[in-house]
Amino acid sequence: MPEAPPDAAARRAVAPVAVYDPDALDRKIPDPGPLTPVDTIRVPPRDARAIHVPAGHVLRILSIEGAQVGDLNLFAADDLSERFFSGKTRALHGTHVTAGDRLWSCLPYLRPMATIIYDSLSWYGTDPHGCRVHDVIGTRCDPYTGRLLGGDDYHRCCHSNLTRALADATDLPLPEAEGHVHDVLNVFMATGFDETGRYIMKASPVRPGDRLDLQAQFDLLAVLSTCPGGDCGSGHSSDDAPCFPIDLQVLAPAPGVLEGWQVPPSNPYDRSHGR
Numbered sequence: 290m291p292e293a294p295p296d297a298a299a300r301r302a303v304a305p306v307a308v309y310d311p312d313a314l315d316r317k318i319p320d321p322g323p324l325t326p327v328d329t330i331r332v333p334p335r336d337a338r339a340i341h342v343p344a345g346h347v348l349r350i351l352s353i354e355g356a357q358v359g360d361l362n363l364f365a366a367d368d369l370s371e372r373f374f375s376g377k378t379r380a381l382h383g384t385h386v387t388a389g390d391r392l393w394s395c396l397p398y399l400r401p402m403a404t405i406i407y408d409s410l411s412w413y414g415t416d417p418h419g420c421r422v423h424d425v426i427g428t429r430c431d432p433y434t435g436r437l438l439g440g441d442d443y444h445r446c447c448h449s450n451l452t453r454a455l456a457d458a459t460d461l462p463l464p465e466a467e468g469h470v471h472d473v474l475n476v477f478m479a480t481g482f483d484e485t486g487r488y489i490m491k492a493s494p495v496r497p498g499d500r501l502d503l504q505a506q507f508d509l510l511a512v513l514s515t516c517p518g519g520d521c522g523s524g525h526s527s528d529d530a531p532c533f534p535i536d537l538q539v540l541a542p543a544p545g546v547l548e549g550w551q552v553p554p555s556n557p558y559d560r561s562h563g564r
């Protein structure tokens with residue numbers, strides 16, 4: 290390791306500033322009024338399913354049988370090239386999201402796809418290990434990393450589950466669907482960083498009845514994988530962990546709530562990039 294320079298302490302002591310001002314973002318939690326269920330899909334263990342969520346409707350991700358983490362992808366229903374942007378959501382809201390935070394779409398669209406309107410695990414806060422729930426840090430378990438680390442091929446990783454479910458929902462060939470699968474929102478997962486900055490996970494505090502409610506800002510296709518890691522307290526690339534289904538429910542807002550509903554426009558930047 291190189292020797293620290295004489296001004297090391299002064300360099301380290303420079304005060305940090307927040308990159309984005311959270312007050313500049315609209316963080317009001319919308320009130321959709323009494324909700325009416327219109328659709329439900331049960332995601333079996335170690336698998337994924339897709340569901341359409343119309344603008345203004347609520348996607349409820351519901352724990353039903355046991356501690357189970359879900360890996361969520363979001364797309365504009367009419368254009369798969371507009372998808373959830375985990376990195377920018379992290380930069381704008383933080384490493385973990387909860388009620389009041391928004392899930393943003395990728396460049397060049399960069400508009401809110403959904404607002405989190407209820408999080409039954411918001412009480413969890415930051416635990417003694419520095420972990421929080423619902424991260425936008427991790428990517429998704431996948432068979433390629435399994436190969437990289439010398440393991441056997443395992444076909445029920447979240448990446449593969451999402452790929453199959455998206456292919457089934459869109460009639461795209463598997464390789465094309467795979468190209469649209471992206472970094473996820475880790476629903477119900479408890480994660481953080483250790484003192485050296487390494488990504489850590491622990492068994493999720495989720496229990497049956499817990500839920501995360503998202504209000505769609507425009508028509509969405511949501512795809513959720515029930516991670517083969519189960520509560521993600523151990524590994525991800527085997528059938529060893531107990532796994533449970535998760536329900537995806539779509540709920541319509543109260544009549545009148547959608548009157549005058551404004552779909553957020555795509556980002557107004559003109560894309561000239563200085564040319």
Ligand SMILES: [Zn+2]
Nearest residue numbers: 430447516517
């Ligand atoms: Zn997974």
